[in-house]
Amino acid sequence: MTTNRAFASFIKDLMPSDLKSGNPDTPVSVWKELDRIEGKKEDTVVSIFRTRGCSWYNYSSCSMCGYFNDIDLSITKENLYRQIDLVARSLNGIKVLKVFTSGSFLDPMEIPLDVRDYFMNTVGAKISTLLVESRTEYIREDNIADLGKYGPAIRMAIGLESSNDQIIANSINKGSTFAKYKVSAITARKLGFTVRTYLLFKPPFMTEKAAISDMIHSINDIDGLTDDISVNPMNIQKNTFVEYLWKKHLYRPPRLWSLARILLETRKHGRTVISYPTGGNKERGVHNSKPDRDLLDLIVGSSLTQDFDQLESYYKKSDLRPYEQEIELESRLVSDMDIDYISKRSEGYSIII
Numbered sequence: 001m002t003t004n005r006a007f008a009s010f011i012k013d014l015m016p017s018d019l020k021s022g023n024p025d026t027p028v029s030v031w032k033e034l035d036r037i038e039g040k041k042e043d044t045v046v047s048i049f050r051t052r053g054c055s056w057y058n059y060s061s062c063s064m065c066g067y068f069n070d071i072d073l074s075i076t077k078e079n080l081y082r083q084i085d086l087v088a089r090s091l092n093g094i095k096v097l098k099v100f101t102s103g104s105f106l107d108p109m110e111i112p113l114d115v116r117d118y119f120m121n122t123v124g125a126k127i128s129t130l131l132v133e134s135r136t137e138y139i140r141e142d143n144i145a146d147l148g149k150y151g152p153a154i155r156m157a158i159g160l161e162s163s164n165d166q167i168i169a170n171s172i173n174k175g176s177t178f179a180k181y182k183v184s185a186i187t188a189r190k191l192g193f194t195v196r197t198y199l200l201f202k203p204p205f206m207t208e209k210a211a212i213s214d215m216i217h218s219i220n221d222i223d224g225l226t227d228d229i230s231v232n233p234m235n236i237q238k239n240t241f242v243e244y245l246w247k248k249h250l251y252r253p254p255r256l257w258s259l260a261r262i263l264l265e266t267r268k269h270g271r272t273v274i275s276y277p278t279g280g281n282k283e284r285g286v287h288n289s290k291p292d293r294d295l296l297d298l299i300v301g302s303s304l305t306q307d308f309d310q311l312e313s314y315y316k317k318s319d320l321r322p323y324e325q326e327i328e329l330e331s332r333l334v335s336d337m338d339i340d341y342i343s344k345r346s347e348g349y350s351i352i353i
């Protein structure tokens with residue numbers, strides 16, 4: 001089963017119909033950040049192009065995705081050319097560029113082929129490595145084979161989210177499958193590109209314990225299919241299904257301790273697992289009961305260097321009992337309710353696990 005129609009339709013109904021975006025001639029955002037794509041910690045430029053959005057929005061959206069908040073259906077090729085020129089001027093000598101859209105860079109309806117060609121000639125000539133994101137259906141030989149001719153090494157980032165098709169359909173509403181991911185990852189690598197795989201840590205309808213186990217299984221399942229794996233803990237975006245649950249206290253983002261545990265448990269020579277959480281230590285992002293700046297820094301730092309010793313030592317010397325009790329309690333509830341919220345509401349009562 002690829003989709004759960006009732007779920008897809010519910011998510012679609014939550015998407016606002018009067019979306020307004022900013023200036024069509026400028027990307028949604030351009031910034032500089034560290035990453036590890038060429039086997040070392042390095043500066044990268046990140047650009048989010050303002051486009052007409054993901055093809056999946058015509059039907060529904062992924063349960064956590066709020067990128068539709070930045071789309072503009074009236075975007076023309078001329079707007080895209082101007083955005084490309086602006087990105088080309090923003091590189092400042094940085095040789096690694098990550099290009100996001102509110103969908104798929106490789107979707108010809110979103111980035112037409114002549115615009116893609118203009119992008120590769122204008123920006124491609126200035127960089128050594130390019131990362132682009134795409135849904136699986138666009139990573140086909142006929143659509144991507146000629147991308148290799150422009151020069152930069154290309155990493156294709158694919159949102160698999162989980163290797164479990166039940167989770168993909170019934171928690172994420174991705175409109176894809178593990179089998180489709182495998183075909184696209186193999187196709188990309190056969191054509192000389194590298195692959196980054198995104199996994200979503202703690203989609204809705206899962207307890208934290210089940211979500212940790214899903215990440216560990218998924219990482220093992222994709223060994224050998226991908227050059228690196230990015231574990232993306234849930235970050236609650238506006239107008240999404242996950243926000244709908246969260247506002248009703250029926251969802252809590254995962255804990256930093258759990259993310260650290262996934263990284264430590266999946267460490268393996270020759271395998272690169274990274275995590276750069278968005279909204280870390282914030283209510284809408286990955287967070288423990290109390291903010292922990294050091295832990296977040298160690299997670300990001302070890303992802304960049306692939307040296308997990310300091311993270312491991314911090315993890316081992318910390319008192320994890322309250323965290324373990326919390327996720328144990330959560331696993332006994334009939335739904336993934338927000339334990340922090342329930343604890344605050346029940347102050348004065350004692351919870352017996």
Ligand code: SF4
Nearest residue numbers: 054061062065102103
């Ligand atoms: S495929 Fe990507 S852009 Fe499209 S709805 Fe899902 S997460 Fe959002």
